[in-house]
Amino acid sequence: MEILGFQKLSLVDYPEKLCSVVFTGGCNFRCPYCHNKSIVNQCGDTMDEEKLEKTLLKRNKYISNLCISGxxxxxxxxxxxxxxxxxxxxxxxxxxxxxxxxxxxxxxLENKYVDYVAMDLKTSLDDYERVTGKSGFEKKIMRSLKLLKTYPIDYEFRTTFVKGMMTVKSIEGLKQMVHNSNRFVLQRGRLNNEVLLPNKEMTSYTKEEMEALKEEFRSFVKEVRLNS
Structure with missing residues (x-):
C-alpha cells in the first residue's frame, strides 16, 4: 500500500464515529478542484505499514474506526x-x-470487509469526461452505484459542487443517479491556489445556494446532508 498521509483523529470523515484516516497515493481522475494535490500527484514519503498498524493498535481502545481515503x-x-x-x-x-x-x-462488499462506503459522484454521466479529465469510466461508475444500492451496507453518495464545473443539466442528471438512494451529501467546493488545477472559471457556491441545492435533492433521496 502506498500510504502518503495519516490523520490520527477525525471528527468528520466517518458519520457518527471518531476515526483515524489513511490517505493512499495516486488517482485516476484529475478533477480541477481536488484539494489533495500532493496525494493525487504521489508526492511525499510513504508511511511504513507496520508502523501504521502499531500506531492504530495503541489507540484502538479509544478509536477503532478507520477511514481509507485518497x-x-x-x-x-x-x-x-x-x-x-x-x-x-x-x-x-x-x-x-x-x-x-x-x-x-x-x-x-461480498466479503463484508467494509462497513461504510462513501462514493463520489463527480457529475452527471454525460459530463464525466469534462470534469474528471478522463474518458471511458461511465459504465464502471454506474456499476459501482448499483452495487451500493443492492448490498445491505451503510453508504452515501456525495458530490462536490463548484461553479464552472457543475451545470443545470448535470445537476438534473445527478438527481436521477441518486434517486432512491440512502443518503446524498452535498459538499461546497472550497477553492484556493492549492487545488489540483486552478482555474479562473471555477468559483464557490454560497452557503445560501448550497441550501437551495439541498432542497432540490430532498425529494429524490431518503436523506440529504450538506457539508458546508
Whole structure:
C-alpha cells in the first residue's frame, strides 16, 4: 500500500464515529478542484505499514474506526488484504472511492470487509469526461452505484459542487443517479491556489445556494446532508 498521509483523529470523515484516516497515493481522475494535490500527484514519503498498524493498535481502545481515503484507494492492488487485516483486528472500516473499480468494490462488499462506503459522484454521466479529465469510466461508475444500492451496507453518495464545473443539466442528471438512494451529501467546493488545477472559471457556491441545492435533492433521496 502506498500510504502518503495519516490523520490520527477525525471528527468528520466517518458519520457518527471518531476515526483515524489513511490517505493512499495516486488517482485516476484529475478533477480541477481536488484539494489533495500532493496525494493525487504521489508526492511525499510513504508511511511504513507496520508502523501504521502499531500506531492504530495503541489507540484502538479509544478509536477503532478507520477511514481509507485518497487519492483513489482502489488503485492499490493490495487494498483488499489491507482492509481484511484491520477487520480481523476489530476495526470498523469506511472506504472513500470514486467508484471507478466496481470489481474490487464488489469483492469488498461480498466479503463484508467494509462497513461504510462513501462514493463520489463527480457529475452527471454525460459530463464525466469534462470534469474528471478522463474518458471511458461511465459504465464502471454506474456499476459501482448499483452495487451500493443492492448490498445491505451503510453508504452515501456525495458530490462536490463548484461553479464552472457543475451545470443545470448535470445537476438534473445527478438527481436521477441518486434517486432512491440512502443518503446524498452535498459538499461546497472550497477553492484556493492549492487545488489540483486552478482555474479562473471555477468559483464557490454560497452557503445560501448550497441550501437551495439541498432542497432540490430532498425529494429524490431518503436523506440529504450538506457539508458546508
Amino acid at each position: 487519492g483513489e484507494p482502489t488503485l492499490q492492488k493490495d487494498l483488499v488484504s489491507f482492509i481484511k487485516n484491520y477487520k480481523n483486528l476489530g476495526f470498523s472500516v469506511k472506504l472513500d472511492t470514486n467508484g471507478s473499480n466496481p470489481a474490487m468494490l464488489k469483492e469488498l
